[in-house]
Structures are given as C-alpha cells and as structure tokens.
Amino acid sequence: MxxxxxxxxxxxxxxxxxxxxxxxxxxxxxxxxxxxxxxxxxxxxxxxxxxxxxxxxxxxxxxxxxxxxxxxxxxxxxxxxxxxxxxxxxxxxxxxxxxxxxxxxxxxxxxxxxxxxxxxxxxxxxxxxxxxxxxxxxxxxxxxxxxxxxxxxxxxxxxxxxxxxxxxxxxxxxxxxxxxxxxxxxxxxxxxxxxxxxxxxxxxxxxxxxxxVLQPAETAGNIFHYNGQVPVFCGKSFLPRARRRFPSVREMAGGAGSLHGIGGEITRLSFQLDNGKAILCCIEEDGRSSLTFGYDGWITARCPSGMYAGKVLSMGEEHFCGLLMNLDGVSRTEIRLKTAPGGLLLESSPESKSDEDFSLLFAEAEGLE
Amino acid sequence: MKQIHENGAILCLPEKAEQPLFTVCCIGGEELAGELAAIEKALPPTALLVCPAENWFSLSPLSAPPLRDGEPPFSPGAQDMLEKVHDWLEYFAERYPLDISPEHCGIAGYSLAGLTALYALHTSDPHFGWFYSLSGSLWLEGWNEFAVQHRPSESANVWLSLGKKESKSGNMRMRRVEQATVQQADLLRQILPENHVQLTFHPGGHFHDIPGRWAAALQWRRSACAPR
The missing domain is CATH 3.40.710.10 (DD-peptidase/beta-lactamase superfamily)
Known part of the structure; x- marks a missing residue:
C-alpha cells in the first residue's frame, strides 16, 4: 500500500x-x-x-x-x-x-x-x-x-x-x-x-x-496588506478559538435548506491567507472541502457536498470580505473576516432565508494557546 | 466540468480551479459543450459560455450569396447574435461565477462564428477584450473592406488560426481564406501591440483536429494575462 x-x-x-x-x-x-x-x-x-x-x-x-x-x-x-x-x-x-x-x-x-x-x-x-x-x-x-x-x-x-x-x-x-x-x-x-x-x-x-519557504518579515503585524495595486495576504493561518457547533459547508455557502440539509456539520475549520488566494478549509463528515476565494475573479472548487465558487469582494488593512457561491443550489453567502479582540472574527450571511447567519472567532495558528 | 443548461445556453465550469476563472463566450452548436469538456484538462481555468446559433448562415456580418447550390444565402445576423450573447452573458453573470470585465472576457467562434467574433472586434464591442477566430470564414466577400473601415479598440487581443490546407479547398471562394486571414493579421498588427495579435497555422484542412485548435486558442497568452 x-x-x-x-x-x-x-x-x-x-x-x-x-x-x-x-x-x-x-x-x-x-x-x-x-x-x-x-x-x-x-x-x-x-x-x-x-x-x-x-x-x-x-x-x-x-x-x-x-x-x-x-x-x-x-x-x-x-x-x-x-x-x-x-x-x-x-x-x-x-x-x-x-x-x-x-x-x-x-x-x-x-x-x-x-x-x-x-x-x-x-x-x-x-x-x-x-x-x-x-x-x-x-x-x-x-x-x-x-x-x-x-x-x-x-x-x-x-x-x-x-x-x-x-x-x-x-x-x-x-x-x-x-x-x-x-x-x-x-x-x-x-x-x-x-x-x-x-x-x-x-x-x-x-x-x-x-x-x-520565504521567511516572513519580523515586522509583519497586520493580517491584511495592500500595496496600492495588489492585495497581499501575509501568509498566515487561523484556527477557531473554541469548539462549537459548526454549520455544514452547504449551510455556510447558502442553499442547504432547499437541498434538505445534505452534508454533515463541519468538525474542523481553518482559514489560510495566501498571496494568490484565500482558502477556507473545512473538514466535515463527508470529507475535506477547500473553499477558495480569488482576488481577481471567481475560483471554483469541487467538494464532497457539491461545487462552490469564491471571490474576494473587498479587503482593507483590517478586514476581508468574500462571496461564496453554492453552484448546486445557486445560492450565495457573504463571508466577512475582520480583526477583533482575541483574533479574527468570521461572519457569514447566507442570502437564503433557510440558512442561518454564522460567526466564529479565529486565532492565529502560530500564536494559539 | 460542470455543465449548466439554462435559458438556451450552456455554461461549462471547471470543477476545480487554482486560479480565477477567465470567461470565453463560444458561439457554436450545443455539441460544442461536449467538445470543450474533452479538452478541459488542457485549458487554463476558464468559464466557457456556449452560445448556440439558431441559424448558422445568419452569423455572417455581411450579405453574401450561398456557398453551394441549395444552401441559403448568408444574411447579416452577426449583430443580432452578439446581442443574444450579451443577454446570455448578463443572465449567467447574475447567477454564476463569471468575470465579465473585458480584460478577462473573450468571444470565440469557429468558421463563420469566427467571423462573428471578428465582427465584435471591429465594432469595438465593449463586453470583450479577447477575440478568437478559429478557421474564420474571412474569405467572405466584403469582409476585408469592412475590417479596414472599422478600427478596433487598441487594447484588444486577437487570435487568428487557420488550417494549412484550407486554401486548397475545392470551393474557389473559400480558397481566398489564407490570403484574407494573413491580410487581417497584418491589418491588426498595424493597430494593436505586436503581442496582442497571433496568427497560427495548424496542420490539415478546415475540419482537422478541431478540439486541438480550440485548446491552442484558449491557452494563448493566458499564463501572462490571466487574472491574478
């Protein structure tokens, strides 16, 4: 084997x-x-x-x-x-x-x-x-x-x-x-x-x-950077601060209600900021999902519970906002990340009325205790 | 490749992309979606919107007599076709992950549809920044004059391709195609930056290795100009 x-x-x-x-x-x-x-x-x-x-x-x-x-x-x-x-x-x-x-x-x-x-x-x-x-x-x-x-x-x-x-x-x-x-x-x-x-x-x-591996600058304090032309994430990873009940990937991406809640809840979740894209990594009962947001356009991803596409909508020094689309249910969710006391706050607002809003506090992986 | 059939058109999306999607509207029959799916792995991340033409002979930008006895004459329906493409583009962009900024959006066609794509170029269609004419029917009478009279946008990117044996067609009118395609490339090179114009000759006649020609066109300059 x-x-x-x-x-x-x-x-x-x-x-x-x-x-x-x-x-x-x-x-x-x-x-x-x-x-x-x-x-x-x-x-x-x-x-x-x-x-x-x-x-x-x-x-x-x-x-x-x-x-x-x-x-x-x-x-x-x-x-x-x-x-x-x-x-x-x-x-x-x-x-x-x-x-x-x-x-x-x-x-x-x-x-x-x-x-x-x-x-x-x-x-x-x-x-x-x-x-x-x-x-x-x-x-x-x-x-x-x-x-x-x-x-x-x-x-x-x-x-x-x-x-x-x-x-x-x-x-x-x-x-x-x-x-x-x-x-x-x-x-x-x-x-x-x-x-x-x-x-x-x-x-x-x-x-x-x-x-x-490019050694990060010691002074890189901000989570998000913008050099005037290209948004640059500083290559950091984040994990949830606390265990809690997560939604399923489909619920988070919107449209799960119309699909009778297919997909188990996420058991583990992390967020990766990279120079080329932002990736929300979810592990749920059905397997792993990598929901990817393109800085300059949509990026599609086939996940166990369906097909999704993500796109960065806006980014500043202290916030990130992306749109996640469920291509099976054709529904969208706005995903927002912003710095907050204790880490990074993730909020999702599905456009589908049958899915609930969701928020979760993340901490930087390197600094987790 | 996920195919979404809606509103008379077909959107083909790669199931997994490493880079943001580029959008190309491909004028052709419904079977084109299957042909493009077969070459998906050879393509950079691309959302392909297959826009079916109801009447192939009405894709022409200009009126022209029929090619063969018994066939209908060419009628100027290119503008109507482009308006349908715009409607489909708008419809799908509202619902699906399509980038419709001209820098990341193109129009493509094979044969007479290639000429429709060039018609969009020479009428400065603001929806597209990339124009692909694959074995385009540039032999059509009056096209060269039309192209000279209608200056394209200087930011356009144009792919022209032709089979090496296409000028050996049995039809006398179609034998002009190589000369006309080279003229078109020369004309565009006088207007556009040098690397914005590509003329490629493929082996074979008009119907040889069509998927390979689509793959070559849709790969062109994408590594340098793809969305970040």
Missing amino acids: PNRFDQLAVADDHLLLSSCAELPVYPILRRPMGCLGEAVTLAALRMTIRDGIVSNDDLPCPAELLVNRISAPGERNLLPARWFVSLSKNSPPDDPAVASALAARIIREKSGCNPDQYLKRKGFLNGQYRPAFHPDGSMFAAGLGMTTAEAARFIAAMMRDGLLEPDELPVGYYGMAAVRLSDHAVAVAAGWFEGPQSLKDEIRSLALKTEP
Missing part, C-alpha cells in the same frame, strides 16, 4: 526551510501527529539525565531499554487499562505507550514539570501543548498540537544537541516520521504510513521537491 503524506516540512535548528501539504492541511496548521509525544519524551528524558536530574537509579530498567521501548515501531493505541498500575509499580514497561508515560512520570517527579514543560523551560519548545498527564490522572498525551513545521524545527534542534536521532522515532500507521537530511536539516512527514520500508526514501524524495 502506498504511503499517504498529508504534510511535509524541512527545517534546520533555526528555520523552516521548505514545506508542502495536501490541502486543506497546511504544514503550519496544528494537527494531531502520532509519535511526536515519543519525540518529546525521549528528548526530555535524555536532557534530564544529562542535566543530572534523572539518574539510572530512578528508572525501572536501563535507560537504553526504556528508550528502545518508547521508540518501538508500530501503531500507537490508547494506553492499556493496566497503565496506571504499571506506573505505580515502576516496573519495566512492555508497551511503548506505557514506557512513554512512565518516562514522563519520572521526569515530572524529578524535575517538577512534564516533559514538554521541561523542554520549554530550556527554550526548545514554544507555545502550549497538551500536558503529559491530565489533572485527574485519566489520560496521557505529550505532543499533540504541534505543527509539522514546529516539529521539524524541534527535532533539528534536538538532533544538533545529540538528544534525538530522527531514525529513533517510531513509525506507526497514522503519525509522523522523520529523516535526517544533513548534519543540520531534518524532514518531518505526517500522514498515514502503510509501507514503512519505503518511507524514508519517499520522504527524502519529497523533501527535495518542496518549495523553499
């Missing part, structure tokens, strides 16, 4: 060098990536041992055995029911997930913080990721919420300090895989990997084809 690559990012320990992604998942958008927790735990374990905070006596087995357990290949499942017992006994773990959780617990006990927090204190991670342990002790997760680009920069930094080798990361079916490209550069892929044997060669090959 072929491997499926959703995202790929190449970075050294300072910069994101290049990236590519399958729409609508962008390399700078956060998404769960299996195996990143192991990367965080492994790096933190070695760092705490190197810093003298954790010693071999604190571990239930030799450190290398624990490392091997954590990075054992295979699909990661939820923690087995006995995980809490295993941790309390501090016995040698036989399951990769238990091994990772056990290492995280030891790091927390000895350093006073979770693995990601320890790395953050040391300046290797930014932003907020899920805690290793839920306050009620019922779940464990370490690396969720990091973007592929961030993961690549993080792994490159760990590689530089000898704390992690990309080859050590486990490869499951759904998750992340990393390959060292040079002394300083690493390629990180996220996707569904059916054939780990060919994975590394494919990642290297894909990494060679990725487009170089």
Whole structure:
C-alpha cells in the first residue's frame, strides 16, 4: 500500500526551510501527529539525565531499554487499562505507550514539570501543548498540537544537541516520521504510513521537491496588506478559538435548506491567507472541502457536498470580505473576516432565508494557546 | 466540468480551479459543450459560455450569396447574435461565477462564428477584450473592406488560426481564406501591440483536429494575462 503524506516540512535548528501539504492541511496548521509525544519524551528524558536530574537509579530498567521501548515501531493505541498500575509499580514497561508515560512520570517527579514543560523551560519548545498527564490522572498525551513545521524545527534542534536521532522515532500507521537530511536539516512527514520500508526514501524524495519557504518579515503585524495595486495576504493561518457547533459547508455557502440539509456539520475549520488566494478549509463528515476565494475573479472548487465558487469582494488593512457561491443550489453567502479582540472574527450571511447567519472567532495558528 | 443548461445556453465550469476563472463566450452548436469538456484538462481555468446559433448562415456580418447550390444565402445576423450573447452573458453573470470585465472576457467562434467574433472586434464591442477566430470564414466577400473601415479598440487581443490546407479547398471562394486571414493579421498588427495579435497555422484542412485548435486558442497568452 502506498504511503499517504498529508504534510511535509524541512527545517534546520533555526528555520523552516521548505514545506508542502495536501490541502486543506497546511504544514503550519496544528494537527494531531502520532509519535511526536515519543519525540518529546525521549528528548526530555535524555536532557534530564544529562542535566543530572534523572539518574539510572530512578528508572525501572536501563535507560537504553526504556528508550528502545518508547521508540518501538508500530501503531500507537490508547494506553492499556493496566497503565496506571504499571506506573505505580515502576516496573519495566512492555508497551511503548506505557514506557512513554512512565518516562514522563519520572521526569515530572524529578524535575517538577512534564516533559514538554521541561523542554520549554530550556527554550526548545514554544507555545502550549497538551500536558503529559491530565489533572485527574485519566489520560496521557505529550505532543499533540504541534505543527509539522514546529516539529521539524524541534527535532533539528534536538538532533544538533545529540538528544534525538530522527531514525529513533517510531513509525506507526497514522503519525509522523522523520529523516535526517544533513548534519543540520531534518524532514518531518505526517500522514498515514502503510509501507514503512519505503518511507524514508519517499520522504527524502519529497523533501527535495518542496518549495523553499520565504521567511516572513519580523515586522509583519497586520493580517491584511495592500500595496496600492495588489492585495497581499501575509501568509498566515487561523484556527477557531473554541469548539462549537459548526454549520455544514452547504449551510455556510447558502442553499442547504432547499437541498434538505445534505452534508454533515463541519468538525474542523481553518482559514489560510495566501498571496494568490484565500482558502477556507473545512473538514466535515463527508470529507475535506477547500473553499477558495480569488482576488481577481471567481475560483471554483469541487467538494464532497457539491461545487462552490469564491471571490474576494473587498479587503482593507483590517478586514476581508468574500462571496461564496453554492453552484448546486445557486445560492450565495457573504463571508466577512475582520480583526477583533482575541483574533479574527468570521461572519457569514447566507442570502437564503433557510440558512442561518454564522460567526466564529479565529486565532492565529502560530500564536494559539 | 460542470455543465449548466439554462435559458438556451450552456455554461461549462471547471470543477476545480487554482486560479480565477477567465470567461470565453463560444458561439457554436450545443455539441460544442461536449467538445470543450474533452479538452478541459488542457485549458487554463476558464468559464466557457456556449452560445448556440439558431441559424448558422445568419452569423455572417455581411450579405453574401450561398456557398453551394441549395444552401441559403448568408444574411447579416452577426449583430443580432452578439446581442443574444450579451443577454446570455448578463443572465449567467447574475447567477454564476463569471468575470465579465473585458480584460478577462473573450468571444470565440469557429468558421463563420469566427467571423462573428471578428465582427465584435471591429465594432469595438465593449463586453470583450479577447477575440478568437478559429478557421474564420474571412474569405467572405466584403469582409476585408469592412475590417479596414472599422478600427478596433487598441487594447484588444486577437487570435487568428487557420488550417494549412484550407486554401486548397475545392470551393474557389473559400480558397481566398489564407490570403484574407494573413491580410487581417497584418491589418491588426498595424493597430494593436505586436503581442496582442497571433496568427497560427495548424496542420490539415478546415475540419482537422478541431478540439486541438480550440485548446491552442484558449491557452494563448493566458499564463501572462490571466487574472491574478
């Protein structure tokens, strides 16, 4: 079976060098990536041992055995029911997930913080990721919420300090895989990997084809720019600030009422601003939809729930207004985005009376907490 | 390609576009929609509005005797056809994603319909900035004089194409087509910027590889002049 690559990012320990992604998942958008927790735990374990905070006596087995357990290949499942017992006994773990959780617990006990927090204190991670342990002790997760680009920069930094080798990361079916490209550069892929044997060669090959990333100007503060002739979006991504009930793509584009509400509600939504177009990415029960707005005309898109077209109507330094057309129901919705306290406010006003207005607050992906 | 049949015309939209759509009104029979759908993958993002002609012989800009015995004479119906095209353009633009600014909107036709497109050019039709005449019937008596007398807008973009063997037609009147098409290109080059006029010769006669000729026309200069 072929491997499926959703995202790929190449970075050294300072910069994101290049990236590519399958729409609508962008390399700078956060998404769960299996195996990143192991990367965080492994790096933190070695760092705490190197810093003298954790010693071999604190571990239930030799450190290398624990490392091997954590990075054992295979699909990661939820923690087995006995995980809490295993941790309390501090016995040698036989399951990769238990091994990772056990290492995280030891790091927390000895350093006073979770693995990601320890790395953050040391300046290797930014932003907020899920805690290793839920306050009620019922779940464990370490690396969720990091973007592929961030993961690549993080792994490159760990590689530089000898704390992690990309080859050590486990490869499951759904998750992340990393390959060292040079002394300083690493390629990180996220996707569904059916054939780990060919994975590394494919990642290297894909990494060679990725487009170089233009490093954004440090001073780029505005969301929207206008240079007097051409509207320029500054290449930012946004995600909703809160979970809520989303409409279906058809409802948002108008005309769902006349089509008896075909299409499930959107479960995940993001907004991408690019130089060539603006893209509203929606994941709903039926699949992914990329609703695209052209700056200088209509852009059509075939989505699981139908065919749509989008066009930018107006844009200023603090607002964006586009028209979205449902070509099956022949109905239109005005989509407005404007800066608001806490992020970017998206509002939709379908012309169809059977569809409701919708508003949602977005936060910039890079600054999400 | 999504085909929308409404109000007597057919709008063909690419299902997925990476760039804003360019609009081209194509004068032709209903079967043209199927032919254009077959070359969709070769085209830059384009909304194709197929405008059917009720009477092919009334597409002519000028009166002329019939081409063959038993056929009706050519009657000057090009202006009427253009008015229908304008109505369709307005109708579809109100309902569907069509860019009708002249910079991003063209008119095209094959054979006699190509001459109708050139009639729009020489009457400075404000709806269009792009004019495509594919194997246009420029042999029609009086056309060259009409073209000389009616100066086109200097911002127009014009594609002219012809089969290399079309001048070898059995019909004596039609054999003038190559000479007339070259004259038309020379005339336009005196008025329009050099890169706004393209004359292309394709292999074969009048009916050879028609889809390929449509594809070549609709690809012309689009990468440089497409909507951003």
